[in-house]
Amino acid sequence: MSLATAAFFVFAVGAIATAILMITRKSAIPAALCLITHFFCLSGLYLTLQAQLLAALQILVYAGAIMVLVVFVIMLLNLGDEAKAVKQSQLRSVLILVAAGVMGLQLFAFLLAQQSGRAELPPTAMLVGSVGELGRVLYTEYLFPFEAVSLLLLAAVVGAVVISKRRLED
Amino acid sequence: MPQTIPLDYYLLLSGALFTIGAVGVLTRRNAIMMFMCIELMLNSVNLTLVAFSSYLGDSAGQIFVFFVMTVAAAEAAVGLAIILALFRNKQTVYVDEVNLMRW
Incomplete structure (x- = not known):
């Protein structure tokens, strides 16, 4: 083994x-x-x-x-x-x-x-x-999803602050 | 470097992990525990994506895992904020004591 x-x-x-x-x-x-x-x-x-x-x-x-x-x-x-x-x-x-x-x-x-x-990993x-290959693909082919995801994170941060501040009575 | 583990082993493993996570979501009533079980399920899917990506020699699967991780981080922020708001207003995190939206 x-x-x-x-x-x-x-x-x-x-x-x-x-x-x-x-x-x-x-x-x-x-x-x-x-x-x-x-x-x-x-x-x-x-x-x-x-x-x-x-x-x-x-x-x-x-x-x-x-x-x-x-x-x-x-x-x-x-x-x-x-x-x-x-x-x-x-x-x-x-x-x-x-x-x-x-x-x-x-x-x-x-x-x-x-x-x-499939029994074996290809060479x-x-x-x-590797970091280089993934970075290259991420910043060329997937550039738009990458930027869209940053917007999602911004929305999540704002949403988290708003939700945890508010009380139900308001 | 020779690798002797077939792809099927990874798929069976991630299927098992997904099932365990699903059982956790369905049997636990604590909102935080349910949240952690959802993370378990997300990670089992990530394992499938990485396994396919490596065995097919295509980086798209690993890029997708990036986005799943980002969505999981956003989900953690919003989900935990919801749990905190729930605890503030109802003094409980047990989901069957919360029937605000039940008709």
Whole structure:
């Protein structure tokens, strides 16, 4: 087993384990910590796919910026454990059964498609994920979406300020 | 550098992560937990995009992941502002205690 294969399995098991741990935590802070670990595992998976820039951005943007925001909001709200979720256990078990069925279907499709799949990364993959190539494509072919997204971020910032300031009575 | 993991493994992994995230959104009643599960689902889709992009040697998928990350950041800002406003007005973040828009 090569190093890349071993890394894939370590990060894949880590990602699934932290995801399951996250949705089963009762209070929000342990769940947030599990999610941060999950983002680090995903970053490792991006590295096995030769996407270096996205692996760095995953840690900077998700584990850094977004999760810090989430943890701050959890701290501001000062919540206790979640006691309400056990109330609808009937619906819950049905949902979990449906999800298990969907997973079974995915596994079935996976086993069917095993023969026809692409087995190896092409030699160009290293180039595609590099900072230079992605920057070139982003600032030439995708220049307009890039500018549009900056407008979206501006709107989100203004919207966040307005929504969190206002009270319902006003 | 030889790579022996087929593309299907990445697709199965991201499908599993998406299902876990969907179960989380549907079973949890805490708005912050639901928000974090949505992030989980977004990230599983990102993994699919990166896997296809690398295996097909096309950078469009990785560019798309950029935009998904940007939209996720915007969603985090607005979503957490909504949760804060909700907590200020109703003193709760449990979504089944909020029936402002129920008819």
